[in-house]
Amino acid sequence: MVVCAGSQGVDDAPVRAHCVGMNAFDWARRSGGPPEILFDARGPLSAHLLDVLQRPVPESGEMLAALLPATEIALSQSVDVLRDDDIQLALFILYGLHYGQVLPADEDWEWNPSLITARLALEREFEKRLRSCVPMPALPEVDSDAVAGALFDLTAPDPGPSLSRYAAKRATPGQLLEFLVQRSIYTLKEADPHSWAIPRLTGRAKAAMVEIQADEYGGGLPERMHSTIFAGTMRHVGLDDRYGAYVDNVPALTLTSLNMMTMFGLNRRLRGAVAGHLAAFEMTSSIPNRLYGNGFRRLGYDTNVTWYFDEHVEADAVHEQIAGRDLAGSLAEDEPQLLSDIMFGASACLTIDGWVADDMLDAWSKGLSSLRVPLAVQSFATA
Amino acid sequence: MTSEQDPRPRAVIVACTDGPLLVRGEIDLISASGEAIPRTRKTVALCRCGVSTIKPFCDGSHKLVGFRTDPVPPADRKRDEGIVTGEEAPPDAERSGA
Numbered sequence: 001m002v003v004c005a006g007s008q009g010v011d012d013a014p015v016r017a018h019c020v021g022m023n024a025f026d027w028a029r030r031s032g033g034p035p036e037i038l039f040d041a042r043g044p045l046s047a048h049l050l051d052v053l054q055r056p057v058p059e060s061g062e063m064l065a066a067l068l069p070a071t072e073i074a075l076s077q078s079v080d081v082l083r084d085d086d087i088q089l090a091l092f093i094l095y096g097l098h099y100g101q102v103l104p105a106d107e108d109w110e111w112n113p114s115l116i117t118a119r120l121a122l123e124r125e126f127e128k129r130l131r132s133c134v135p136m137p138a139l140p141e142v143d144s145d146a147v148a149g150a151l152f153d154l155t156a157p158d159p160g161p162s163l164s165r166y167a168a169k170r171a172t173p174g175q176l177l178e179f180l181v182q183r184s185i186y187t188l189k190e191a192d193p194h195s196w197a198i199p200r201l202t203g204r205a206k207a208a209m210v211e212i213q214a215d216e217y218g219g220g221l222p223e224r225m226h227s228t229i230f231a232g233t234m235r236h237v238g239l240d241d242r243y244g245a246y247v248d249n250v251p252a253l254t255l256t257s258l259n260m261m262t263m264f265g266l267n268r269r270l271r272g273a274v275a276g277h278l279a280a281f282e283m284t285s286s287i288p289n290r291l292y293g294n295g296f297r298r299l300g301y302d303t304n305v306t307w308y309f310d311e312h313v314e315a316d317a318v319h320e321q322i323a324g325r326d327l328a329g330s331l332a333e334d335e336p337q338l339l340s341d342i343m344f345g346a347s348a349c350l351t352i353d354g355w356v357a358d359d360m361l362d363a364w365s366k367g368l369s370s371l372r373v374p375l376a377v378q379s380f381a382t383a
Numbered sequence: 384m385t386s387e388q389d390p391r392p393r394a395v396i397v398a399c400t401d402g403p404l405l406v407r408g409e410i411d412l413i414s415a416s417g418e419a420i421p422r423t424r425k426t427v428a429l430c431r432c433g434v435s436t437i438k439p440f441c442d443g444s445h446k447l448v449g450f451r452t453d454p455v456p457p458a459d460r461k462r463d464e465g466i467v468t469g470e471e472a473p474p475d476a477e478r479s480g481a
Contacts, residue, residue, distance in 0.1 A: 148400070157446055214425070287443045287444070290442060313442045313443070317442050318424065321397070321403065321428060
């Protein structure tokens with residue numbers, strides 16, 4: 001495994017800077033070594049897939065032919081695809097071929113029919129399970145204000161254990177590191193999963209999505225891209241900001257959270273769900289981010305670390321208004337048949353990310369790590 | 384095209400139900416003493432509940448204090464008065480960026 005300088009708390013800024021925005025393949029090529037995958041398989045399906053993807057397309061032959069049967073066996077033996085490490089990692093890898101920077105592989109794999117067939121088989125069961133597990137909210141009137149109101153009601157702050165309150169008041173340095181590692185799976189690609197939906201929307205909903213995403217991508221300033229700001233937070237606490245560096249560490253459900261967004265974004269028929277998901281995501285962001293920022297400030301960290309959270313306090317108070325009325329509300333008015341999926345996508349966001357947070361709080365309350373593989377370094381780099 | 388020929392307004396302010404004022408377009412945002420208030424994004428939300436920690440911008444706190452922009456029926460008012468405020472309010476959401 002290639003280790004980025006600085007990832008273990010070594011302060012070597014000039015070398016570390018080379019890691020930013022560079023995928024494993026670029027890094028290996030620059031450093032003269034062979035391309036390496038930064039994570040391991042979690043079962044027979046992901047092992048099979050990684051084996052296939054390490055070959056050039058023309059040489060994959062029998063292994064590729066055996067992928068769909070391997071997929072069907074994995075699905076038939078799975079107890080719960082939402083918490084199945086092997087299945088969620090396989091989906092993460094397949095989606096990674098579209099995102100890039102997830103693993104080094106022949107770029108011709110992206111639209112390979114056998115891989116797409118396997119992905120569709122996984123997505124079918126994934127969506128089926130989501131629709132059976134996610135509580136379906138009552139449907140509002142088909143009116144943009146009513147839809148926004150229903151989404152704000154659904155996402156309203158309510159009493160109960162909260163990860164962000166815990167982070168603000170009690171989390172240890174090691175727990176906040178775990179928090180950043182868990183979040184990095186999505187946040188180093190922040191906004192990208194929802195952006196798949198832009199050309200799949202039209203008119204007012206598209207304009208609203210673009211208005212939000214343009215801000216996510218820094219409004220034309222690359223250094224203000226939210227994913228870039230988050231990478232800076234990771235570096236300033238001594239974490240490795242290369243995408244994929246912590247895939248082995250996170251539990252299946254953290255991959256599920258990203259995979260769900262990607263599935264919603266990449267399937268045009270699920271454009272209602274992606275709009276609802278983004279609305280719920282934005283509506284549950286400003287207040288928690290103030291508290292996460294407070295948690296890092298409590299431990300003595302400066303704006304190099306807290307900028308990411310502070311930025312979201314202001315940004316998402318804007319985005320939630322646009323997402324509620326102009327994105328989800330307009331989409332419901334323009335395509336009323338999507339209303340149900342808009343509410344489903346919002347509820348799915350709250351359900352899955354709620355489980356991720358519950359699992360983290362549960363582990364920490366027992367004095368355990370929330371990670372599948374605990375970090376080697378348990379404390380922050382020097383603040 | 385000059386501004387006289389262009390029917391579009393320089394800026395539009397959306398009064399969001401139970402929420403902030405959403406400002407799109409070109410405006411000069413200045414303090415009471417006339418100094419420019421830094422604006423880092425194209426569309427901004429201005430606080431009108433009075434509880435934001437980042438005034439003049441909105442930080443979503445209106446949701447914690449039950450801020451309403453329409454007259455509240457008596458039955459609902461009692462419920463709203465029971466809502467705790469600010470740091471002590473227990474947000475349930477667990478997002479870290481959107």
